[in-house]
Amino acid sequence: MLTDIVLIDGVSRSVSPLWSLTWEVLFSLLLPVYIVVARRLPVLLQIVIAIAASTVGFMFTIGALQYLPMFAIGVALATGWQRIDSAARRFTGVWGALAWAAVIVVASLMTISYWLLLPITGGQTRMIALPTSLVGITMLIVAAVHAPLLRAILSTRVLVFLGTISFSLYLVHEPIVIAIGNMVPHASLTLVLAAPISLAVAVAFYYAIERPAHRLAQRVRRAADRDESAFAENGLVVSGPEARAEADAPRRAAP
CATH class of the missing domain: 1.10.287 (Helix Hairpins)
Structure with a gap:
């Protein structure tokens, strides 16, 4: 249970969809590194390196090398989206x-x-x-x-809604399918029962847990932005050109 809560050191496999969260948590912790690298390399080169690294990781059964580079593809697309957007708009x-x-x-x-x-x-x-x-x-x-x-x-509304609850559905569907599969005699009946029940539980999970978690994260982010702005207004945080000007001041004043 503790491993499933922490996630960083792997999972117990009691709920197998949790395995991917291990890599998602590690990616979140390493995101600043991804962004620094992404700003220094062309988008196409980032994607090529990420796919090559992931393939090597698979060949040598190195989980971190196989899965973490996959996130780099998304980072590459995000950092280079303006250029991708400009190129894609030519197809009319x-x-x-x-x-x-x-x-x-x-x-x-x-x-x-x-x-x-x-x-x-x-x-x-x-x-x-x-x-x-x-x-x-x-x-x-x-x-x-x-x-x-x-x-x-x-x-379309249906697909947007399914996309909205898709992560919750991914997390909750397996225990439901397994439980129903053990209770009913036919596999076809399992599908008929598990699909609507999984969707219903996923909707409840989204509104009860996932969406409130997103809103909490947004409130924390807004509070952090307000604090940073307040520090900057009070002269406690100096960045950008002002920081460089202050750093150069002693050198300009020196004889």
């Missing part, structure tokens, strides 16, 4: 629509490449499919924002 008109359709089809096939390649590559499938699927997922993220048809589909 009929040819733009055709280009986005091709991107979506290719990216989707790349994302499910493991199952497509499995009959051909056998034991080497994962090593080939991991970098391929990461490229596909990255392409789909960009397309979800800029491809008009895909953006319209993903912006």
Whole structure:
């Protein structure tokens, strides 16, 4: 139980979806490092390095090297989003629509490449499919924002709502599915019962726990911003050009 609460040192596997939270917590702690690196490298190079590192981590069964670089892809997209946005907006008109359709089809096939390649590559499938699927997922993220048809589909109320509760659903669904599976005689009945119950519990979990946690984090952030502004107004925090001017003052005054 303690391991599942702390998460940093792994999880007990009692609730298997928690395994990914270990890497999410570590990423949150390392986020400043990610940002510093991202500001010094071109977006494409960051993505290439992240995918290569993740593949090497998989090959040598190094969890940190396999999973932590995946977060670097998101950081790269975030830090370089203005350039990506400018480039993506050039795809307009009929040819733009055709280009986005091709991107979506290719990216989707790349994302499910493991199952497509499995009959051909056998034991080497994962090593080939991991970098391929990461490229596909990255392409789909960009397309979800800029491809008009895909953006319209993903912006429907139902899908927006499902996206909103998706993390809560990810956390709660497994115990429900396992419990129902042990109580009913047929697998098909498990699916019929588990799907609506999991959704209902996920909605409750979101409104009772996840959303209040988000709001608490936002309040803490706003309070920290207010404190920083207050310190700055009182001359307790000096940054940017003012800090450089004060640092240079003794040198200018020196004979």
